[in-house]
Amino acid sequence: MRFIAGLPGSVSIVNGTMVNHSVGSGQWTIIPYHQQTGLRITDDGTNIRFYANGMLIYSFTPASLPGWTTAIGDGLAPHNGVGFTNGHRDGNTPSNASAFGSVLVVQGETPPSLTASNIKNRLAIYSPASIHIGNTADLTIASVSGVNLRQPRPQSASFNRKFYAVDGERDIIVDPNALTSSPWSDAVTDGILPADCQLISFFRGAAYLAATNSDPTIWYKSRTLDPLDWDYAADPQVSTAVAGNNGSVGQPADAITAIFGFADDYLVFGMARSVGVLEGDPNYGGQFQIKTRETGIVGPRAFCFDDRGNLYFVGAGGLYLMLRGSFDPSPVGPRKLRRQLEELDLGANFVQMEFRASDRTVRIYLTPTNATTPATCFVLDTRTEGYFSDQIPLAHGPWSIEQINGVLDLDRNLIIGGSDGFIRRPNDDALTDDGVAIPSHVEIPIPDLGSGGLLEYIVQELQFVLAEGGGRITWRWFTAPSPEQVRLQTVGQEQASGVLDGTGFKPPIGLRATGAAHKLRLEATGFAADGTTPNRWALERVTAMLAATTRRR
Secondary structure (H helix, E strand, C coil), X not given: CCEEEEECCCEEEECCEECCCCCCCCCCEEEECCCCECEEEEECCCCEEEEECCEEEEEECHHHCCCCCHHHHHHHCCCCCCCCCXXXXXXXXXXXXXXXXXXXXXXXXXXXXCECCECCCEEEEEECCEEEEEECCCCEEEECEECCCCCCCCEEEEECCEEEEECCCCEEEEECCCCEEEEHHHHCCEECCCCCEEEEEEXXXXXXXXXXXXXXXCEEEXXXXXXXXXXXXXXXXXXXXXXXXXXXXXXXXXXXXXXXXXXXXXXXXXXXXXXXXXXXXXXXXXXXXXXXXXXXXXXXXXXXXXXXXXEEEEECCEEEEECCCCCCCEECCCHHHHHHHHCCXXXXXXXXXXXXXXXXXXXXXXXXXXXXXXXXXEEEECCCCCEEEEEECHHHCCCEEEECCCCCCCCCCEEEECCCCCEECXXXXXXXXXCXXXXXXXXXXXXXXCCCCCEEEEEEEEEEEECCCCCCEEEEEEEECCHHHHHHCCCCCXXXXXXXXXXXXXXXXXXXXEEXXXXXXXXXXXXXXXXXXXXXXXXXXXXXXXXXXXXXX
16 A cells, blocks of 8 residues: 555644644545555544544544644544546536545656656646645645645646746746745736636647636736746747737636647647637737637536547537547537536536557446435446446545556556545556445346337247356346336346356246346446455357247237
């Protein structure tokens, strides 16, 4: 177990060891490193205990610590939720604001001393109460002194080994080497920093700010290579700062919802009902142009790039794809998936997307903001455009997703921040979820055999061949008068069922179930026949023998 956790300015846990026992005020932040890690804090009124992945790693009696107050104890429990972002504003604030506040984790430039076996990821961790700098290579975390952000939707980007952050109220610069933060506006050497911006991006060496509280359509550019110069009339003009309301450059008429670079030469403005780009440098004739009015981008995290630089995003009409270098959005994915996204209630769902390179899938997370309904994750295979959906346990959120880097392929993965304060990483080889069985099932519809729905069919026999290395499977056979009726049938309404153990060919199973529509459900509880061993299951082949009977009456 390798992780970094810290109570700002006071407590740190590294590799399961408490390294600083003093306790101060603030809120917990957690930085993941390689392993799936969960931190849980309990308070029974006498002792406070810290658990990681269910294992007790430290406990203490508050009364024995100097300076302990009831307020600090109240701040430790419960800790529900943690947020990460890849640098894009969280515009859909969850209604169950957690004790963590809105935590923003931004990956900056890799520090020196990079080796093949030691990939360093420097992180800036923001919350309304604190700022930290983390380094995943040596599992360290350090408190930053100075000014904090205040609002729950911060955004940050890195440039020249410093972090720049805005939250719609404050603007700061974080120096990860000096461990200090200071007002960005105070450091400006020329002009005045645009106030109250909510979006930030660095593009071709310049800082771009957008979407102020009073004007969500405005954007600004700093002098190229100098984020401290915002004088729009200073020489040399070839690199000077630019205001987006300059008529020669162009200002969108639509509210800006996301801003990010695309294919090196374009700065994309995702907007509520359209998508526009700034092509090239505005100091060299670059202009803002609307590329499509078919759709906008529904939120600041509702997009991702695949490993070829192609852009996927959720818009008003569902899921779209823009090929690298193209600005012609085309619907992508099965019609059923697009329809589900098209009908999405944006006020009730927080939309996030990430691309997972290991299996070339785009993952779309829809987290209901009511904090009472489990989230849904749609997984689109970009190679086949097939998809499946997965329900995320309520405690798992997710309220945030981020990609991490590492030497092992498993480390080049996603991390997910949950409502329960745990940080989880998808692991295709895991047999349990933190020791809890992983139930799974698949439903196979039996197509009409050519009668156009006029005939009923009887299933007479099933033959199963289980794949090597698999485990226990429960099968259930359903029938109904129509495909829609059989689709809606659930466990308990089946005509026949049974349990299969072991691998290889299984003896034929005789059945007599008649209906116009049929389906087969295969499921596993997550444990083998002994009830304790985690269960993998896989099916090589299943054959059903059906025969026509009579016309439907």
